[in-house]
Amino acid sequence: MTYPMPSPALLARLSERLGPSGFATEPADLAPWLTDWRRRLTGSAAALVSPANAEEAAFVVAQAAAEGVAIVPQGGNSSMVAGATPAGIGEGRALLVSMRRMRAIRSVSPADNAVTAEAGVVLADLHAAVEAQGRRFPLSLASKGNATVGGLISTNAGGTQVLRFGPMRSLVLGLEAVLPDGSMLRGLAPLRKDNRGYDLKQLLIGGEGTLGLVTAATLKLVPAIGEKAVAWVGFRDPEQALALLRRLEDRLGEAIESFELVPAEGLALVLRHIPNTRAPLGQAWPWNVLIEAVAPAGDAPLGARLEAALADALDAGLIGDATLAASEAQADAFWKLRESMSEAEARDGMAAKHDISVTVADMPAFMARASAAVVERFPGARPIAFGHLGDGNVHFNVRAPAGGDDRAWFKATAADVSRFVHGLVTEAGGSLSAEHGIGRFKRADFLHLIDPARLAAMMAVKRALDPAGIMNPGALLPLAEAASGP
Numbered sequence: 001m002t003y004p005m006p007s008p009a010l011l012a013r014l015s016e017r018l019g020p021s022g023f024a025t026e027p028a029d030l031a032p033w034l035t036d037w038r039r040r041l042t043g044s045a046a047a048l049v050s051p052a053n054a055e056e057a058a059f060v061v062a063q064a065a066a067e068g069v070a071i072v073p074q075g076g077n078s079s080m081v082a083g084a085t086p087a088g089i090g091e092g093r094a095l096l097v098s099m100r101r102m103r104a105i106r107s108v109s110p111a112d113n114a115v116t117a118e119a120g121v122v123l124a125d126l127h128a129a130v131e132a133q134g135r136r137f138p139l140s141l142a143s144k145g146n147a148t149v150g151g152l153i154s155t156n157a158g159g160t161q162v163l164r165f166g167p168m169r170s171l172v173l174g175l176e177a178v179l180p181d182g183s184m185l186r187g188l189a190p191l192r193k194d195n196r197g198y199d200l201k202q203l204l205i206g207g208e209g210t211l212g213l214v215t216a217a218t219l220k221l222v223p224a225i226g227e228k229a230v231a232w233v234g235f236r237d238p239e240q241a242l243a244l245l246r247r248l249e250d251r252l253g254e255a256i257e258s259f260e261l262v263p264a265e266g267l268a269l270v271l272r273h274i275p276n277t278r279a280p281l282g283q284a285w286p287w288n289v290l291i292e293a294v295a296p297a298g299d300a301p302l303g304a305r306l307e308a309a310l311a312d313a314l315d316a317g318l319i320g321d322a323t324l325a326a327s328e329a330q331a332d333a334f335w336k337l338r339e340s341m342s343e344a345e346a347r348d349g350m351a352a353k354h355d356i357s358v359t360v361a362d363m364p365a366f367m368a369r370a371s372a373a374v375v376e377r378f379p380g381a382r383p384i385a386f387g388h389l390g391d392g393n394v395h396f397n398v399r400a401p402a403g404g405d406d407r408a409w410f411k412a413t414a415a416d417v418s419r420f421v422h423g424l425v426t427e428a429g430g431s432l433s434a435e436h437g438i439g440r441f442k443r444a445d446f447l448h449l450i451d452p453a454r455l456a457a458m459m460a461v462k463r464a465l466d467p468a469g470i471m472n473p474g475a476l477l478p479l480a481e482a483a484s485g486p
């Protein structure tokens, strides 16, 4: 299936309706947005189209649909899996639709505990806007300075507070989106209950832009942080870390929001490559966990309760050592260690990156088994697992052997490593994408390993809503079938 070039008449109509700030064809204007975040894939597009409001977005999609022209939606271009890169569609055939001009916070309703934000609002700006109203949007991740509301929704993003509040899917109350035929799905009311049949917004959440273009969303808010306690804990093994998590929940209930794993090797990489970092504990432990507990204003002192619970765990021999951040600055320093993991790893060399989940209880054994299997199958390769242990989701990355040509290793071996790791996680009943999505980088493994009945149902939905396959071709689903159908 080849997608048509947008006709000159189509481009002229878009240019006229969107004006110079919303329509560009100059290579220099397009170039920054054609390469993915990890700088591994570059695509091409006929034009960069940036609607300023939902009506313009609907106009763009309707115009593209009339000619069967492919659309690749883009938010902050921080996808880890090239979900927003217009590649594989045919040279200069796609319209790259950037949502960055749609960055209005339409309303904040403390009474409804809800905010309505347009798709191009950057996550850090959303945090600031609702904080100013005494509320909090409880989803955060390392790329909060780039990631946008539309992208977070389209990838069902996770981050570091999923343990308490769930991923994006559980935080969206309402959605406004353009469907592939140009019609608008309008449902921004912050209804807590709505049983009118299929929950269509849930199809678009995590749909990776293949079923429509999200233009705005109404998101759940929670009370502002009253008190926060952050601890860094050293362990001998991750089984003990999970035992600690359940114990802390018994003592502090829902206050535990983050439970993030950092292995000794990961901490060493951060200390080596990231300036102004220091180890929180006097001794190096094989595993570390960063814990954050949060309570609304007026609750009993949280730091003291977390400290007492950790002291008991230390007495019981469950943990090796622990330290509580004594100030906001120290808490930020602990978080910097965790959030710099990916950057430190990238500075150190190439790695095959994975974003996997199994059940929380199975994760410690899975990490041990999978690490041994990888090393046996790819001698010298260096697995390193870090991340959201409390959610049963780690980034199980495999670094190139030490001292060699890591680029050559990556080119020759990374795809095999990934297929192997994804096979192991699928066999274990887990998922090969816990929070980053499938995009273009994981599509081949996803299609190879997915249950055929599940894929058939997904394809049926795709064909029903986007029969011409114009929405984000090549992300998530197979390119040709998505476009033409069997």
Ligand code: MLT
Pocket: 080, 142, 339, 341, 342, 353, 387, 395
């Ligand atoms: C993280 O949890 O740090 C990211 O999701 C992982 C990554 O950037 O690879």
Ligand code: ZN
Pocket: 159, 387, 388, 395, 435
């Ligand atoms: Zn992550």
